[in-house]
Amino acid sequence: MGIRDWFRTDYPASFQQAETGLRSPFMPASSHLQVVTAPNLPNGLVTVGKALAVPPVARAVALYSTVIASFDLDAVEGSAPIWAQQTGAVTSAFGTASTTPGHRWALMLQDLLFTNATLLWKDNIDSEYRPVDGLSHVARNRWSLDSEGYVEIDGTRQDTRHLVLVEGIMPAGFLDYGQASVNHYHQLQTAILNRASMPAPLLDLHINDANFQPADAVYGENGELLEEGELEEMARKWGEARRSPNGAVAISPHWLDVKALGDGRMDMLVEARNAVRLDVANYLNINAAMLDGNNGTSDTYSNTLQNQNELLNLSMRMFLQPIEARLSQNDVTPEGTVLKFDTSKFDTTTDAKGNAGSAVAPAPEDGTAND
Secondary structure: OOHHHHOOOOOOHHHOHHHHOOOOOOOOOOOOOOOOOOOOOOOOOOOHHHHHOOHHHHHHHHHHHHHHHOOEEEEEEOOOOHHHHOOOEOOOOOOOOEOOHHHHHHHHHHHHHHHOEEEEEOOOEOOOOOEOOOOEEOOHHHEEEOOOOOEEEOOEEOOHHHEEEEEOOOOOOHHHHOHHHHHHHHHHHHHHHHHHHOOOOEEEEEEOOOOOOOOOOEEOOOOOEEEOOHHHHHHHHHHHHHOOOOOOOOOOOOOEEEEEEOOOOOHHHHHHHHHHHHHHHHHOOOOHHHHOOOOOOHHHHHOHHHHHHHHHHHHHHHHHHHHHHHHOOOOOOOOOOEEEEEOOOOOOOOEEEOOOOEEEOOOOOOOOOOO
């Protein structure tokens, strides 16, 4: 199977960045480049910067990246190639200039997580088109697939003999299927910040005097406002007082009742934001408890070993497996060579009791019970 056979044209939107004319999904939150917003995306294009501004997304990416960066890629059959453990500078036409193997794995995982594909560049190849001494990561914002399914780097179609395209096992990446949750979180965050600065969303200045005749606004000959109307002025001043960072003191006439509408509680908004964490956990195939920022609680530590094994066996495998399988193909490693990540330093076995998942120590060899 050649590298060209790995290419196809039915990729999701995040693969076809050259076709959209918008911007790379890996563009940071701030950039000197002009951004074009598509009219059919009411909440704006979800980029990596916008997704990482959602705390549970940032935590999941950090967990995944930290774990995979600690793994070595070894050969379980055959011999591991030089580039698998290569450190130091890598001279490459398109790849990352200098990176450790752990950094390379982390970058590849992030590509797979966000866009379900990652690309490596073989700078020097042998007669079988395998990398000789270097295999470097190509930044996701530099490459895309053209209409025929070929890789373009910086807008130019490349020789497929130098490319290693690694596809994820999901139909699409998080930037595609997680857009609603990312936009929802940012909307909730804005609503919470607004409510925090203005706990009572509406203030009613209720006039009790039925005979009250407010003065109307006075306009000049050219339509300019000369004197503000009494009711408008009253509403404006009360609004300014409510927004004062140091609070305010008001004197109300006997004919005016001030009524705050709404109780100012944010329970529903906070619960909705927590629900986003659960959605993100499902999207990214990770235990929601691991995305909770309340570290140090008893229930966190009681399930540490179980969560660790679940992260490795159920969550990390979603990214480890496609990388291992692709790098074991004949255009990357010699025939018969099978590469696997060494997860032994992370993998543990626990003995747990009941459904609570509390990890317990193994029984003493003398048969006495644990305290």
